[in-house]
Amino acid sequence: MSTSRTIRKVVFPAAGLGTRILPATTVVPKELLPILDKPIIQYGVEEALASGLNEIILVTSPGKTMLEDHFDRHPELEEILERRGKSALLDGLREVSRQMELSTVFQDEPLGLGHAVLASRELVDDEPFAVILSDDVIDADPPALRQMLAVFDDVAGPVLLVERVPRDAVHRYGIIDGASLGSDVYRVNDLVEKPSPENAPSDLAIIGRYLLTPDIYPALEETGKDAGDEIQLTDGLRRLLQTRPIHAVVLDGIRQDAGNKLGYLRAILYFARKHPDLADHLPELLRSLE
């Protein structure tokens, strides 16, 4: 078992249908929708790079090459920017692709997050890895993944990222039943997918970051499909919990759920408020809508 090895790889599942933002997501993957001047997924990739992880594995659906294309080099555009002396734009464009090593794998059918993670098995191989669901856009310092890596170094096993959510929102998340180990780290006793408020063991909701060990793959395979014909990552984690400890750490930062219309709008406004060219204009812009 290779749990103590350093994590280098980050899997980005991006083969979902994005039905909550249709029709925008018919052709363009949800992960490529922009939050201001950057697509959603780039916030996640920059978080991975800032956390010291540069091997990026995209899980996309067959035929959707746009995500890969986004991170590719664009020689013609670069040449035009160079000729026009737009060096800041050019550097911005090159920076991320220069730092990352990208590989892609297809999930043949959108059969759930667990199924998407299973698709990464050959590329990840026998080493621990991270998973980023990029529609959870996180603003944190240190970056969320780095906060989790610090815990992984201690526990040498799977680490989930959790956030306290209001009781009336627990039914939208996987919720942990955990025992506090102090300093916002919990040992997970159980995981419950989308509980009712009465049945929720806590208000600690699993959000879109995971540090996993390769034994999650056989666990997911044994888990099989649920009633909705999908393989759920939470179910795989529950199975894994029977054989090894799993820990969770509470996020120190701010998360935007950009995977639905209202959350997507909120994410845009959140980052506009932090953007040096836009922040000052935002109050007046909002007033002018009334």
Ligand code: UTP
């Ligand atoms: P979501 O639960 O947000 O589902 O997936 P979705 O299909 O993207 O969107 P809705 O619910 O239809 O609006 C969480 C993450 O898991 C990926 C998604 O791309 C997203 O990053 N995913 C989900 C897959 O890669 N494959 C799947 O089969 C399901």
